[in-house]
Amino acid sequence: MSETSVVTNESATESTTNNEDAIVSYKNITKSFGDVEVLKGIDLDIKPAEKVALIGPSGSGKTTIIRMLMTLEQPTSGEIIVDGKNLWHMEKNGELVPATEKHLREVRGDIGMVFQHFNLFPHMTILENCMTAPIHVQKEDKASAKKRSIEMLEKVGLGDKLDNYPSQLSGGQKQRVAMARALVMRPKVMLFDEVTSALDPELVGEVLEVIRDIAKEGEMAMVLVTHEMEFALDIADRVIFLDNGVIAEQGPPSKVLENPDNERLQQFLHRFRG
Amino acid sequence: MTPKGQAPSTGGLTLSFNESNKYKGVITISAIADIFPALIQGVEVTLKVLFASIILGYSMAFIAGFCRLSNNIILRSFTGFYVEVFRGTSLIVQLFWLFYALPMLFNFDIGSNFWAGVLAISLNYGAYMSEIVRGSILSVAKGQHEASTALNMTRFQRMRLVILPQAVRMMLPEFGNYLILMLKSTSLVSLIGMHDILYQGDLLRDANLSQAPTVYLLVLVFYFLMALPLIWLTKKMEAFSKKGVATQ
Ligand SMILES: Nc1ncnc2c1ncn2[C@@H]1O[C@H](COP(=O)(O)OP(=O)(O)OP(=O)(O)O)[C@@H](O)[C@H]1O
Ligand SMILES: [Mg+2]
Numbered sequence: 001m002s003e004t005s006v007v008t009n010e011s012a013t014e015s016t017t018n019n020e021d022a023i024v025s026y027k028n029i030t031k032s033f034g035d036v037e038v039l040k041g042i043d044l045d046i047k048p049a050e051k052v053a054l055i056g057p058s059g060s061g062k063t064t065i066i067r068m069l070m071t072l073e074q075p076t077s078g079e080i081i082v083d084g085k086n087l088w089h090m091e092k093n094g095e096l097v098p099a100t101e102k103h104l105r106e107v108r109g110d111i112g113m114v115f116q117h118f119n120l121f122p123h124m125t126i127l128e129n130c131m132t133a134p135i136h137v138q139k140e141d142k143a144s145a146k147k148r149s150i151e152m153l154e155k156v157g158l159g160d161k162l163d164n165y166p167s168q169l170s171g172g173q174k175q176r177v178a179m180a181r182a183l184v185m186r187p188k189v190m191l192f193d194e195v196t197s198a199l200d201p202e203l204v205g206e207v208l209e210v211i212r213d214i215a216k217e218g219e220m221a222m223v224l225v226t227h228e229m230e231f232a233l234d235i236a237d238r239v240i241f242l243d244n245g246v247i248a249e250q251g252p253p254s255k256v257l258e259n260p261d262n263e264r265l266q267q268f269l270h271r272f273r274g
Numbered sequence: 275m276t277p278k279g280q281a282p283s284t285g286g287l288t289l290s291f292n293e294s295n296k297y298k299g300v301i302t303i304s305a306i307a308d309i310f311p312a313l314i315q316g317v318e319v320t321l322k323v324l325f326a327s328i329i330l331g332y333s334m335a336f337i338a339g340f341c342r343l344s345n346n347i348i349l350r351s352f353t354g355f356y357v358e359v360f361r362g363t364s365l366i367v368q369l370f371w372l373f374y375a376l377p378m379l380f381n382f383d384i385g386s387n388f389w390a391g392v393l394a395i396s397l398n399y400g401a402y403m404s405e406i407v408r409g410s411i412l413s414v415a416k417g418q419h420e421a422s423t424a425l426n427m428t429r430f431q432r433m434r435l436v437i438l439p440q441a442v443r444m445m446l447p448e449f450g451n452y453l454i455l456m457l458k459s460t461s462l463v464s465l466i467g468m469h470d471i472l473y474q475g476d477l478l479r480d481a482n483l484s485q486a487p488t489v490y491l492l493v494l495v496f497y498f499l500m501a502l503p504l505i506w507l508t509k510k511m512e513a514f515s516k517k518g519v520a521t522q
């Protein structure tokens with residue numbers, strides 16, 4: 001399984017430098033909750049179609065990093081650029097001012113997210129969960145949104161559950177619906193926040209399988225916060241180790257996960273490998 | 275009712291109970307036949323007050339509930355004041371204010387005792403139920419807001435498509451209970467001269483005091499019969515609301 005994806009990793013080493021062609025750039029991002037500085041200056045470029053795995057100890061700020069890109073959390077300082085557009089600031093009379101809701105909506109349309117706890121809409125069927133946003137947000141016509149949603153649900157193996165409600169599904173099935181719901185919006189960047197950690201162990205496989213399939217298709221960039229090291233090794237172009245609010249080490253998975261320089265990362269991996 | 279083996283003595287007791295009641299007035303079939311048609315006349319008034327109060331009361335609940343969630347501090351405090359005043363004072367006093375006091379003080383007339391009654395009930399119950407509206411909206415899980423933001427919905431779409439449909443499911447069982455309370459409180463309009471069921475009952479009692487037990491028994495039955503469909507509706511709403519809510 002892992003040989004094929006490691007071959008696609010040549011580009012990963014240079015991606016630490018600033019790139020104009022990045023789909024997402026974090027520029028010196030800091031984030032504090034009250035007096036606690038959780039992120040202490042993050043610089044990060046993500047290339048189109050790049051698969052990035054974000055690892056690190058609990059509380060190191062992994063979730064916070066991706067939530068800021070989804071506009072669920074506002075950075076304390078720094079800029080995030082999405083496809084050339086400043087996410088949290090906009091220009092007004094030649095000055096940078098805090099983004100309005102309208103501006104946020106214009107920029108975050110390229111971003112999608114899958115959550116640890118699925119967050120499916122419990123009052124809607126599986127199909128409605130998927131087709132609501134294309135119809136109302138992207139103004140797609142109903143027939144086409146429905147058709148694409150069904151195709152997407154078939155792709156994640158739930159073509160026979162269209163009219164079921166989320167409460168009738170297993171955790172693994174719910175998470176696959178959540179992925180289909182995000183995918184029908186055709187984002188350029190998809191964020192995954194520990195999407196298997198709320199699942200029973202026997203259900204983890206089916207969800208990882210779907211992510212693997214999505215990753216193979218290629219064109220979408222993916223940022224995965226994960227504790228599944230084998231999986232990261234398998235699908236990621238680049239692994240980033242976050243520690244104490246900074247990027248402590250990053251590089252191709254074969255290097256970061258198998259031959260790390262950072263001492264804290266060595267300890268961290270040791271705990272996982274047992 | 276009677277335990278076996280004590281038949282003779284308790285039999286005698288029951289008899290004397292009936293005897294003694296005879297002097298105070300008893301419930302007889304013939305009296306029921308007289309009273310029933312008179313009370314029926316009050317049903318229409320009671321139902322009219324009820325339906326108007328339901329429509330206005332729930333509207334008030336949503337308006338005040340949303341105002342209390344607004345970002346506008348003036349709107350929020352003003353609505354908060356309204357809610358506390360109407361929850362903190364009694365419905366009868368509010369009714370008398372609207373019907374007697376306000377017209378005298380400000381020289382404006384609500385127009386009819388019907389609207390005074392409906393307004394008092396709606397404002398009172400609207401105040402209580404606005405807390406349900408507000409509380410339900412607030413208790414829809416944070417993850418639901420986040421998922422709809424991640425799908426790039428507008429603030430309005432998030433409310434309309436995701437939050438409110440779930441919040442309403444939480445409101446329904448409570449709303450059902452208030453429906454029945456509202457029915458019962460409509461009887462207060464008899465105090466401002468409306469000819470509802472209770473008013474008709476009072477008239478009959480005034481005409482013939484010995485009929486009072488029968489009259490008020492029938493009044494109870496009438497209210498209970500009107501409450502039955504509301505109780506049934508509440509059960510339905512509870513069942514419906516069990517599906518499809520994500521709370522924190
Ligand atoms: N809304 C918040 N208010 C206050 N503190 C917060 C908030 N969100 C996160 N934090 C704190 O910020 C730090 C980083 O949190 P974050 O969730 O990003 O970590 P994480 O790396 O995702 O951890 P985990 O592996 O446990 O999910 C933690 O110490 C957390 O307690
Ligand atoms: Mg996390």
